[in-house]
Amino acid sequence: MSVPQVELKNMTKRFGANLALNNVSLLIGSGTVHALLGENGAGKSTLVKCLVGFYHPDEGHIQVDGREHRLNSPKDADALGIGMVYQHFTLVPSMTVAQNLVVSGARLPAYINWQSELRRLGEVTRKLPFHVPLDVRVSQLSAGEKQKAEIVKQLYLGRKLLILDEPTSVLTPAEADEVLGHVRSLARTGELSAILISHKFHEVRRFADDVTVLRRGASVRTGAVADLTDDALAEAMIGEPVSKMVQHAPKSQPKSDIVLSISDLRVNGDNGLPAVKDLSLEVRAGEIVGIAGVSGNGQLELVEALMGQRDRSGTMTVSGSSFNGTRQEIARLGVYGLPQEPLKNACVDRMSLAENLALRNFDRVPLCRGIAMNYGALADQAERLVAQFRVKAPGLNASMSALSGGNVQRAVLARELTQDVRLLVASNPTFGLDFVACEETYRRILEARNGGAAVLLISEDLDELLGLVDRVLVMSAGRIVHEVSAEGADKRVIGKYMAGLKAA
Amino acid sequence: MSSISGIESVPSKPLVTASQLSVALPVLAVLLASAIFAAFVALYGQNPATVFGLIVQGGFGSSFAWQDTLSRAAPLVLVGLAVAIPAQAGLVIIGGEGALVLGGLAGAVVTLPFAGAHALPMQLLMLLAGGLIGGLWFGLAGVLRQFRGVNETISSLLLSYIGIAVFHHLTEGMLRDPASLDKPSTHPIDPSYMLPTLPGVGVHAGLAVSLLLAIAAHVVLRYTRWGFALRVVGGSARVARMIGLAVNRWIIGASVVAGGMAGIAGAIEVAAVQGTANSSLIVGYGYSGILVAFLARHQPLAIVAVALLIGGMQASASLLQRRLGLPDATMLVFQGLIFICVLVADAIAQQLRETTRR
Numbered sequence: 023m024s025v026p027q028v029e030l031k032n033m034t035k036r037f038g039a040n041l042a043l044n045n046v047s048l049l050i051g052s053g054t055v056h057a058l059l060g061e062n063g064a065g066k067s068t069l070v071k072c073l074v075g076f077y078h079p080d081e082g083h084i085q086v087d088g089r090e091h092r093l094n095s096p097k098d099a100d101a102l103g104i105g106m107v108y109q110h111f112t113l114v115p116s117m118t119v120a121q122n123l124v125v126s127g128a129r130l131p132a133y134i135n136w137q138s139e140l141r142r143l144g145e146v147t148r149k150l151p152f153h154v155p156l157d158v159r160v161s162q163l164s165a166g167e168k169q170k171a172e173i174v175k176q177l178y179l180g181r182k183l184l185i186l187d188e189p190t191s192v193l194t195p196a197e198a199d200e201v202l203g204h205v206r207s208l209a210r211t212g213e214l215s216a217i218l219i220s221h222k223f224h225e226v227r228r229f230a231d232d233v234t235v236l237r238r239g240a241s242v243r244t245g246a247v248a249d250l251t252d253d254a255l256a257e258a259m260i261g262e263p264v265s266k267m268v269q270h271a272p273k274s275q276p277k278s279d280i281v282l283s284i285s286d287l288r289v290n291g292d293n294g295l296p297a298v299k300d301l302s303l304e305v306r307a308g309e310i311v312g313i314a315g316v317s318g319n320g321q322l323e324l325v326e327a328l329m330g331q332r333d334r335s336g337t338m339t340v341s342g343s344s345f346n347g348t349r350q351e352i353a354r355l356g357v358y359g360l361p362q363e364p365l366k367n368a369c370v371d372r373m374s375l376a377e378n379l380a381l382r383n384f385d386r387v388p389l390c391r392g393i394a395m396n397y398g399a400l401a402d403q404a405e406r407l408v409a410q411f412r413v414k415a416p417g418l419n420a421s422m423s424a425l426s427g428g429n430v431q432r433a434v435l436a437r438e439l440t441q442d443v444r445l446l447v448a449s450n451p452t453f454g455l456d457f458v459a460c461e462e463t464y465r466r467i468l469e470a471r472n473g474g475a476a477v478l479l480i481s482e483d484l485d486e487l488l489g490l491v492d493r494v495l496v497m498s499a500g501r502i503v504h505e506v507s508a509e510g511a512d513k514r515v516i517g518k519y520m521a522g523l524k525a526a
Numbered sequence: 527m528s529s530i531s532g533i534e535s536v537p538s539k540p541l542v543t544a545s546q547l548s549v550a551l552p553v554l555a556v557l558l559a560s561a562i563f564a565a566f567v568a569l570y571g572q573n574p575a576t577v578f579g580l581i582v583q584g585g586f587g588s589s590f591a592w593q594d595t596l597s598r599a600a601p602l603v604l605v606g607l608a609v610a611i612p613a614q615a616g617l618v619i620i621g622g623e624g625a626l627v628l629g630g631l632a633g634a635v636v637t638l639p640f641a642g643a644h645a646l647p648m649q650l651l652m653l654l655a656g657g658l659i660g661g662l663w664f665g666l667a668g669v670l671r672q673f674r675g676v677n678e679t680i681s682s683l684l685l686s687y688i689g690i691a692v693f694h695h696l697t698e699g700m701l702r703d704p705a706s707l708d709k710p711s712t713h714p715i716d717p718s719y720m721l722p723t724l725p726g727v728g729v730h731a732g733l734a735v736s737l738l739l740a741i742a743a744h745v746v747l748r749y750t751r752w753g754f755a756l757r758v759v760g761g762s763a764r765v766a767r768m769i770g771l772a773v774n775r776w777i778i779g780a781s782v783v784a785g786g787m788a789g790i791a792g793a794i795e796v797a798a799v800q801g802t803a804n805s806s807l808i809v810g811y812g813y814s815g816i817l818v819a820f821l822a823r824h825q826p827l828a829i830v831a832v833a834l835l836i837g838g839m840q841a842s843a844s845l846l847q848r849r850l851g852l853p854d855a856t857m858l859v860f861q862g863l864i865f866i867c868v869l870v871a872d873a874i875a876q877q878l879r880e881t882t883r884r
Contacts, residue, residue, distance in 0.1 A: 331767040349770030359768060368768065370761030381758065381769045385751040393750040 025052045025182045025215050026087045026103065033082035035068055042068045043079065044240040050183065055209050055216045057230035057247065059259055061457045065239040066219050070185045074106050075099040105181030107172045107189055115161035119154060119171050123178050146178045152204050165316060166197030173205065177213070184216045190225060194316050195484070195517040202229040223252050235259055280304050281445050281476035287336035289323040297323040299500040305445070310467070310477040312491030314484055316520050320500035321480045325449040328478070329359050340445055349385070356444030360451040360463070364434040369422045376404035376418040379437050411436035428459030435466050446470050449480045464490060484513060496520055551875050552821050555867035563860045572850055584845030585838025589728070596729040597799065599837035601626070603736040603830055604791035605815025607743050608664070608784040610824035614747055615780040616760035621682030622788040623812025624689025625663040629656030629789025630796045631693055634712045634803035635701055637719050648719040652797045653735065653790050660789015661782040663689055668781030672774045678781070690808060697803055711804035721798035732794030737830065739787065744826040756780060788812060817865045836861065
């Protein structure tokens with residue numbers, strides 16, 4: 023089967039009154055990599071979900087090599103050789119790569135002849151320009167190897183059009199380069215075509231042939247990557263000329279007093295094994311300390327331990343007092359947080375917006391006297407915060423899940439940052455947010471810093487981190503392996519530490 | 527990353543609101559269960575209209591019927607609360623029967639050493655002892671969940687069987703009154719300690735205790751910071767920990783209070799009806815409580831109404847048996863049908879919510 027040319031024509035998809043896709047057309051030439059750029063909610067995922075048969079477009083159709091096809095289910099997409107590589111891995115960790123590949127076949131016989139299957143697998147992988155160990159358990163692979171194994175799986179399944187959904191978000195810069203380099207060379211040699219969903223311009227520039235920019239469900243710009251400048255792409259994405267996103271904030275001189283001090287912190291992961299190992303760090307008032315690292319190197323456990331959500335050993339003090347995350351300590355020492363995925367990690371979705379805005383102070387005057395709640399005061403506070411932070415919601419009594427991602431984040435910002443914040447722990451605070459909400463989050467974090475708060479910012483997005491912080495720590499395998507001031511930071515060096523290639 | 531989460535729109539107004547749905551679905555479920563039950567009795571050669579007529583008559587048709595219904599509703603309210611209170615904290619605890627019988631046993635024996643005391647302190651002591659033992663029993667399920675990761679639904683159910691076995695072991699052994707021959711029982715409590723009859727109603731004072739506790743639960747859950755905190759814990763333990771709530775304490779506390787309710791139900795049955803602890807206490811109130819709570823959507827005041835309905839149905843069983851010769855278990859069949867229909871309705875409601883969210 024040669025690599026087909028796939029064309030989407032005039033695709034429109036509505037969810038209720040909302041136009042998720044508005045007459046989008048897309049041509050993926052045989053053997054090319056086509057990048058799909060756009061903010062969250064621009065319609066990228068909806069478009070590719072139509073292409074893999076999860077959604078059915080209200081209008082428009084899909085042509086493969088000039089013939090029109092209706093995709094009623096993912097099976098139809100499979101028959102056409104269209105496959106998706108998800109951001110999060112879909113391999114079974116406890117099985118070897120080879121076993122994973124074989125069982126991923128759509129029509130698995132009742133009796134598996136492993137020898138002949140493995141032979142067939144060997145033939146597929148031999149032709150590849152890169153090597154993935156077949157007889158190693160997936161749990162022992164690095165993130166980059168897993169991503170490669172996902173791609174091998176697609177080729178093994180005979181897929182000719184790969185859709186890569188932000189494939190590099192879990193990889194180090196070097197791993198990302200390698201994986202995307204392979205995709206590009208496979209396209210060059212006519213093994214496949216690819217759609218690359220991304221929001222990183224440099225990836226698009228280096229690895230894609232063509233690019234289409236989506237905004238609010240419409241295709242606003244399309245063309246060869248070589249013909250478009252970064253500024254033109256950014257402008258198309260956000261719909262207005264870009265002023266530099268986050269101005270490198272004027273560094274305030276950190277005050278000398280240490281707010282957060284952690285020493286010899288040990289935290290176990292969900293699997294019971296140490297995820298954070300003898301970690302020590304300090305954050306001073308009025309400075310932002312960033313923790314860079316590939317996801318899964320203990321950052322999550324670190325944050326949860328700091329927020330009192332996970333058991334730990336070692337000492338943690340805030341402004342000199344030991345901190346265990348009780349309600350009294352939080353209020354007295356001013357420890358607040360902006361977790362990633364705020365709907366899941368900072369909100370109770372079965373409670374109303376107004377109640378969620380009150381989570382920090384529901385048990386204090388004026389929201390509560392003695393044990394009696396004052397729901398009038400709770401509604402007043404919600405109204406004030408919603409206006410102040412411009413939270414858009416169907417109503418104060420709407421459940422949190424009725425709000426868009428950006429508005430959930432605004433609600434959390436409103437709740438956390440209107441307290442007396444002296445230590446702010448932010449963990450991938452802009453993950454999954456649209457451009458405007460991101461910028462607002464950055465601004466609020468900087469304001470908190472300028473107001474004298476100590477900020478610990480954990481982020482997997484190195485660009486975001488370097489734009490905000492005063493000092494960078496690199497975390498790898500549960501330890502801090504590198505420390506550098508923001509001015510002296512070199513992305514390549516940091517990348518090597520992130521990948522664990524250099525030890526402290 | 528799903529594009530759904532990023533869609534910037536206010537969802538269009540649904541045909542029915544969530545609160546309308548939460549009332550409509552249980553009602554529909556009861557109607558559907560009634561239809562199936564009608565077919566079931568028709569299969570036995572009975573006219574469904576006659577059967578339903580007798581249920582209404584036997585449960586609510588006379589002051590005698592009402593007295594029977596109300597005295598059955600009293601424990602049902604409490605065992606319903608025993609399911610509904612932990613449900614606020616996200617727990618599904620269904621072992622009310624075990625806590626009820628152990629609470630009843632505690633109530634039956636706690637006053638035995640005190641002969642000739644004033645009635646009121648003894649009555650309070652019985653309720654307190656029942657509540658304490660029931661609370662301990664459910665507290666075990668909470669502790670097992672928080673510290674050993676044991677699913678509370680399964681542990682509470684199994685604890686219920688253990689509780690019943692302990693009850694038999696003690697009533698037939700150490701605590702047995704040698705005078706109780708064919709039905710092993712504890713020594714009867716002093717008749718002057720029995721709960722009085724409410725004047726004008728003709729029902730024991732346990733009914734008043736149940737109603738007061740239901741109202742108290744309603745007020746605490748709805749209007750205090752404890753209820754608020756409990757809903758946070760039930761909605762998301764992660765978020766509860768983030769805002770500094772001691773999740774373990776709330777979960778175990780909710781379990782203990784719930785077990786206390788079931789234990790008090792048992793003590794009331796002993797102190798108002800049986801006068802002693804024996805196997806008459808094990809008639810499935812604890813399991814009916816699960817039905818009551820689910821049908822009432824875990825709302826304390828709705829529990830009172832549903833407990834009346836279920837109490838009335840159970841009260842009419844003997845009339846059905848006498849008049850139509852329908853077996854004693856007929857009402858259990860009806861209850862079971864209602865329960866299944868409610869669960870199905872819940873599942874459908876869940877699906878509806880998910881599809882409207884798309």
